[in-house]
Amino acid sequence: MDKVKELYLPSDEAAAAKAAAKDYKSWDLTPRQVCDVEMLLDGSFAPLEGFLTEADYDGVCASMRLASGALWPMPVTLDVTEAFAGEVETGETIALRDQEGVLIALMEVSDIWTPDKSAEAAMVFGADDDRHPAVHYLKYTAGPVYLGGRLKGIEAPVHYDFRHHRHTPNELRALFDKWGWHRVVAFQTRNPLHRAHMELTMRAAQEVQANLLIHPVVGMTKPGDVDHFTRVRCYEAILNNYPEQTTTMSLLHLAMRMGGPREALWHAMIRKNYGCTHFIVGRDHAGPGNNAKGEPFYGPYDAQELVREHEDEVGIKMVPFKMMVYSQDHAQYVPMDEVGEDETVLNISGTELRRRLQVGLDIPEWFSPPEVIKELRRTHPPRHQQGFTVFFTGLSGSGKSTIANALMVKLMEMGDRPVTLLDGDIVRKNLSSELTFSKEHRDLNIRRIGFVAGEITKNGGVALCAPIAPYAATRREVRSMIEQYGAFCEIHVATPLEICEERDRKGLYAKARAGIIKQFTGIDDPYEEPEAPELKIDTVKVSPDEAAHQVILKLESLGLIR
Numbered sequence: 001m002d003k004v005k006e007l008y009l010p011s012d013e014a015a016a017a018k019a020a021a022k023d024y025k026s027w028d029l030t031p032r033q034v035c036d037v038e039m040l041l042d043g044s045f046a047p048l049e050g051f052l053t054e055a056d057y058d059g060v061c062a063s064m065r066l067a068s069g070a071l072w073p074m075p076v077t078l079d080v081t082e083a084f085a086g087e088v089e090t091g092e093t094i095a096l097r098d099q100e101g102v103l104i105a106l107m108e109v110s111d112i113w114t115p116d117k118s119a120e121a122a123m124v125f126g127a128d129d130d131r132h133p134a135v136h137y138l139k140y141t142a143g144p145v146y147l148g149g150r151l152k153g154i155e156a157p158v159h160y161d162f163r164h165h166r167h168t169p170n171e172l173r174a175l176f177d178k179w180g181w182h183r184v185v186a187f188q189t190r191n192p193l194h195r196a197h198m199e200l201t202m203r204a205a206q207e208v209q210a211n212l213l214i215h216p217v218v219g220m221t222k223p224g225d226v227d228h229f230t231r232v233r234c235y236e237a238i239l240n241n242y243p244e245q246t247t248t249m250s251l252l253h254l255a256m257r258m259g260g261p262r263e264a265l266w267h268a269m270i271r272k273n274y275g276c277t278h279f280i281v282g283r284d285h286a287g288p289g290n291n292a293k294g295e296p297f298y299g300p301y302d303a304q305e306l307v308r309e310h311e312d313e314v315g316i317k318m319v320p321f322k323m324m325v326y327s328q329d330h331a332q333y334v335p336m337d338e339v340g341e342d343e344t345v346l347n348i349s350g351t352e353l354r355r356r357l358q359v360g361l362d363i364p365e366w367f368s369p370p371e372v373i374k375e376l377r378r379t380h381p382p383r384h385q386q387g388f389t390v391f392f393t394g395l396s397g398s399g400k401s402t403i404a405n406a407l408m409v410k411l412m413e414m415g416d417r418p419v420t421l422l423d424g425d426i427v428r429k430n431l432s433s434e435l436t437f438s439k440e441h442r443d444l445n446i447r448r449i450g451f452v453a454g455e456i457t458k459n460g461g462v463a464l465c466a467p468i469a470p471y472a473a474t475r476r477e478v479r480s481m482i483e484q485y486g487a488f489c490e491i492h493v494a495t496p497l498e499i500c501e502e503r504d505r506k507g508l509y510a511k512a513r514a515g516i517i518k519q520f521t522g523i524d525d526p527y528e529e530p531e532a533p534e535l536k537i538d539t540v541k542v543s544p545d546e547a548a549h550q551v552i553l554k555l556e557s558l559g560l561i562r
């Protein structure tokens, strides 16, 4: 089989180029850019030979065509900061490095321009709507200036995980050749495979008399997706269920955009580069969910239409599939449009699956093989076994530490999970001893607490935080940081200032009033009350023991403890 063009320099040239690169300006690639560069260098994105130039970009956005006229549906651009763009001139070679500083490629910068991102969003993704993950990324994560130019590969980004499942296009082509696989149908996925997918992929392979390539994306997928470590273990668990010698799996380091129809066409072109002859496009392929009006961004079969229009030009045949549902009457999966009128069909949505995992409910065998569910349960235990954070906020002397201490003891008495208390004073002594009480330092202090609590939560522990945390925006930031890993329960210890001042257990209010301590919260520094905490405790009316009990009840109602 032919080879696709790779962009790596031969090893002797690479060594010399690497030595010369120490004098070049360096751009540290973002995680998405690392994926893009790897796909460019190994030929996954052929015919591209670098990041799009301005003329290519204009053509791709407007009509899915490079300046040469070749089809290319997705902008692959190197976005940088204004500061970096200001240092670079066209004609210059720059070094592209990974996050650790390892040199991956050199780029001859041919174009530098500031794109109109709203126009790009509208043309490429069909909507300038922040709810679209790619539009959100484009506007809030990607840098404002684009650089275009050819790449010369020095060293492929290293992957330490699942190496035996990773292949470049040419490696996979060579394997297909060796195995005598002349017809290969690829299945793109960013989800664990359940029975519906297995059925669909087997039917597709039979229908077109081809071998099957399960080709999951492990670069970047939709935020909130099951992590690729879990997914790959799920795929491994079911590979043997496919008829022998028919099916293989390879991991694709693509950074998805969730761009619906254009993305589906892009996926098909990439699979063509990997030597596949057929490509499965299902319902709502690479769909990004709903827009601001609650409507889907794309029609369920728009992707199929666009791929069909271009399949001859790309040189890969589409295998279209309708959604598969389980027919209880026939005890088998069938495409939705083949279901008889009185047939009972069963389906478990993604949301329902997540709920069942969270609560620890049964997931039937008709839906997914037990070995897949076992893998999912390992990394998605029910909520009462997951880590979580309880974040107390309130004025100094409001009773945060006292309640947090009482709660810690109660949770330790239950003995379910390890508990760590990140009390304001303790943190200031150990983690944040150099910080003052300026806004900037308070924010830094809270972010540090959030980071540690996030790590504890991720690893299945309980983090109890009890800082003042006077700023709402910073609390929100910490919440979203932690909610990636587990539940975040904000508790406002709402003791009024007069009472805190009256108690003045540490004598700090007196000092603050006397001007001896400056920037004291509530006296000459602000406290922004939480608008929607999970729980608000009025310590004037309840004892610390009762307050801790209120928190326990809240945690129970959230399903975090039993």
Ligand code: PPS
Binding pocket: 395, 396, 397, 398, 401, 424, 425, 428, 437, 441, 442, 443, 445, 446, 466, 467, 468, 469, 470, 506, 508, 517, 518, 519, 520, 521, 525
């Ligand atoms: S913050 O804003 O969240 O970073 O504050 P925090 O780290 O929780 O504060 C810890 C304790 O520092 C004492 N302290 C002050 N608090 C507020 N303002 C000023 N200027 C200040 N100086 C010292 C105060 O006792 C805080 O402890 P708690 O437990 O809240 O009383």
